[in-house]
Amino acid sequence: MKNKVLSILFLIVIFGIMFLGTVLPDKSVSVAERRKLASFPKIQIETIMNGDFFEDLNHYLVEQFPARDWFRKLKGVVSNHLFQKKDEDGVFVHEGAIYQLDQSINEKSIAHFTDLLNKVQNQYLKTDHVYYGIIPDKNYFLDDTIPKLDYEKMQLLLNQELTNMEYINLMDTLNLDSYYKTDIHWKQECLASTVAKIEEAMNLRKTEIPNEKQYYSKFYGALYGRIANNLPPDQLTYVMNDDIKNANVFDYEKQEYRKVYEEKDLTNIDSYDIYLGGAKPLLIIENENQTNGKELVLFRDSFGSSIAPLLISNYSKITLIDLRYISSELLSSIEEVDLSSPNLDVLFLYSIPIINNSFTLK
Amino acid sequence: MVFSSVSFLYYFLPITLLSYVIVPKKAKNFVLLITSLFFYFYGEPRYILVLIFSCVFNYYYGKSLEKAPANFKKKLLVLNLVINFGILFYFKYFNFFLENINYLFATNLSWTSIIMPIGISFFTFQATSYVIDIYKGDVKSAKNVFTFATYLSLFPQLIAGPIVRYQTVSEELENRTVNFDLFASGIKRLIIGLAKKVLLANVLGELTKNLVNLTTQSVLSYWLQAVANTLQIYFDFSGYSDMAIGLGLMFGFHFLENFNYPLIARSITDFWRRWHISLSSWFRDYIYIPLGGSRVSNYKKYRNIFIVWMITGLWHGASWNFILWGIYFAIFLMIEKAFLLTILDKHKVLGHIYTLFLVLISFIIFNETSISNIILFLKNMFGFNHLHFANIETIYFLKNYAGVIIISIIASIPWLKIVKKKMSLGNFSAKVLSIMEPVFYIGLFIIVTAYIVDESFNPFLYFRF
Incomplete structure (x- = not known):
């Protein structure tokens, strides 16, 4: 009977499962993983004979x-509770984060990063006001029982190679509370010390973090979908003042203007897109309230999206360049920015995960 | 196609089972043949013709050999072995051979690297055992080419063994029945194999990978790598054999056991009676015994052991570390035969520690592709390179994978088997067992599925052979 x-x-x-897999419609994206899902591969004699078709078919299935998400959660639960494994593919929960x-x-990645920065400086920049800062990942603030990068060595390697620009050490301006629990990013409202340090190093007027705040209470960060635990979502905060509200942002890729914050971006796969619309190759923030004519060029990654609005009050114009999406070779063809201006302020601001995996920077 | 994949478990298997059930009895082998060829084609489209050639060639060769005059049979057999092993040599060893020729004679012979067809070592050994057994008169040739091709290409054992001899399944190829008991036994075995592979071997592989990539190594990290590596290879390969045996049962075939808790062995001799049994018995029956086995002078006896184990090493791969691995075992098998086995029989705990230690070291040789890497690994492991005993990274990974390591150790000894056997003897416990068993196995299958769905890359280690 039991048999x-x-x-x-x-x-x-x-x-x-075969029946369901066959009749259920395909999903185009995985919200938990923030990426497109594979679609049924094209049937071609060539790909069948070289095995690519079957490989793609496995991937698709x-x-x-x-x-799938339920099964992935189940795997996490079994791994956590039965095998007592703390991390899942290197992602782990520690004290609720x-x-x-x-x-x-x-x-090699650090060398690629420093070579690229030096190349951009030598090839395009004529100003003496060139700075760089690195943004630690939140692991930097964990206790020593958890393996971490050798941050001192990383800073040393960067300082040794980036000799023609001034280093702004931001490491001690942040702490664990400066980061979201379910995401890798920092919280905009916690960047007062970081902004102050940048302003001091770049001889800017000291500004305050704006008081007016907007909240989005269901922020499930990029790391949330990678673990089985049901942690509560973060609250995402974006701060406002008149400069931010009135600023116009030119999206070079779309050739259109937008605002610093557009609420529709909160419903994107990544709600962190609220800050300047997320990943963009080139944005120009124009602040008509500031008439000093000062310009900042910020070479940045996604962390730069949330700090840039906090620097607006000091500048008439901030240009944000993301070298992951626009090659440094193309910078001379952008008419909207004159990188050779001797009065420019230039800040290279990159997070450590990007510096340590910098081959996406071109 | 790998067994622990969505494509196999949730598409290939149900379609094959359905086709197998709905066709009349005489067409069942044909269904197995077609699905097996598709199974091979799915993983290795370019080399399907090599498999088909082996099926057709060895079938007709077997027929001719059976009918050949007695004085001509030996020559025919030798020719067959030359062709079969020649093909294996071409695909598996020619690159290695040329590299060594270039090294030895400082020549620069060039050759386009040949990619080895999956499972060629397994189906070549099966085909040659068939022809040798016909030559010896131990089996009759297959009834027709389809029956033989079904045997040689049967998907459960096609790409990673066990090496099933024709005589083991010859009757079942002609006449077999499947009932719920046999089918359920097959399911249980398949799920146990999947669990070994997916829940243990793959996770241990992940640990090994993490340890290899550590920025700062320690003595403990090397020991941990050695333990994880040994357990991974065991669960990977024995898991595959379990799946093959289970799938065989689901279609009415009884393959012989390939593993018998080798990590509880008390000597290297005992270990090789329990590890990859189908391979060691193949070498015993087709090489060791024809060379004279152990019933010869001491010199010849040790020579035979040396030859057999050197070839066993080479079978595992075209690389010097595999040959060294075979010789390593040959040395300990000779020592044990000379005197050590008697001592180990008397001191069982000592024997167990001795065996585990040697097996642990053997898999370092097995895994490291160059002699210098093997020496470096051993130096680091035994603290000769001034490494710290432990560091934060190693402790982190040890804690993180302690659960998997403990469960793996428990699963590598027959405790659960004994408990199950005892439970089935009592009235009440047998009832509990009969209710719990289906729940346990289906639950385990769902968990395995969850792990497979979570993985995107899931290679089997033994596909290299």
Whole structure:
């Protein structure tokens, strides 16, 4: 009897999932992983014969598996509770916050990063006001029982190579509370010390973090979907003042104007897009309230999106360049920015995860 | 196609089972043949013709050999072995051979690297065992080419063994029945194999990878790598064998066991009676015994051991570390045969520690591709390179994977088997067992699925062979 029951249950499972996998419509994106899912591969004699088709088919079948997110959660629960494993593919929960394990310095990547920055400086910039800062990932603030990068060595390697620009050490301006629990990013409202340090180093007028705040209470960060634990969402805050409200932002890629914050961006896959619309190759923030004519060029990653609005009051114009999406080779062709101006302020501001995996910077 | 994949478990398997059930009895082998060829084509489209050639060639060769005059049979057999092993040599060893020729004679012979067809070592050994057994008169040739091709290409054991001899399944190829008991036994075995592979071997592989990539190594990290690596290879390969045996049962075939708790062995001799049994018995029956086995002079006996284990090493891969691995075992098997086995039999705990230690070291040789890497690994492991005993990274990974390591150690000894056997003897406990068993296995299958769905890359280690 038990053998009959087992056999029937087994057949129900395999035939049931095959049926569901066949009839259910394909999903285009995975919200939990913030990426597109594989679609059914094209059938071509060439790809069938070289095996690519079957490889792609495997990939497609796994990614479109019925109730895939539920199964992934189940894996996490079993791994956490049965095997007592703390992390899932390097992602772990510690005191109610999620972290991504990163313990190896990639010296080649750091060399690529410093070479690129030096190249941009030598090739385009004529100003003496060139600065760089690095943004620690939140693991920097964890206790020493968890493996971490050798941050001192990383700073040393950067300082040794980036000799023609001034280093702004931001490491001690942040702490664990400066970061979201479910995301890798820092919180805009906690950047007072960081902004103050930048303003001091760049001889800018000291400003305050704006008091007017808007909240979005269901912010599930990029790390949330990678663990099985059901942590509460973060509250995402974006701060306002008249300069920010009135600023116009030119999106070079779309060739259109937008505002610093547009609430529709909160419903994107990544709500962090509220800050200047997320990943963009080139944005120009124009602040008509500031008539000093000062210009800042900020070479940045996603962390730069949230700090840039806090620097607006000091500048008439801030240009944000993301070298992940626009090649440094193309910078001379952008008419909207004169990188050779001797009066420019230039700040290279990058997070450590990007510096340690910098081959996406072109 | 790998067994622990969505494509196999949730598409290939149900379609194959359905096709198998709905066709009349005489067409069942044909269904298995077609699905097995598709199974191979799915993973290795370019080399399907090599498999088909092996099926057709060895079938007709077997027929001819059976009918050949007695004085001509030996020559025919030798020719067959030359062709079969020649193909294996070409695909598996020619690059290695040329590299060594270039090294030895300082030549610069160039050659486009050949990619080895998956499973060629396994189906070549099966095909040659068939022809040798016909030559020896131990089996009759297959009824027709489809029956033989079904045997050689049967998907459960096609790409990673066990090496199933024709005589083991010859009757079942002609006549077999499947009932719920047999089918359920197959399901249980398949799920246990999947669990070994997906829940243990893959996770241990992840640990090994993390340890290899540590920025700062320690003595403990090397020991941890050695332990994780040994357990990973065991669960990976024995898991695959379990799946193969289970799938065989689901279609009415009884393959012989390939592993018998090798990590509880008390000597290297005992270990090789329990590890990859189908391979060691193949070498015993087709090389060691024909060379004279152990019933010869001491010199010849040790020579035979040396030859067999050097070839066993080479079978595992075209690289010097595999040959060294075989020789390593040959040395300890010779020592044990000379005197050590008697001592180990008397001191069982000592024997167990001795065996585990040597097996642990053996898999370092197995895994490291160059001699210098092997020496470096051993130096680091035994603290000769001034490494710290432990560091934060190693402790973190040890804590993080302690659960998997403990469960793996428990699963590598037959405790659960004994408990299950005892439970089935009592009335009440047998009832509990009969209710719990289907729930346990289906639950385990769902968990395995969850792990597979979470993985995007899931290679089997033994596909290299």
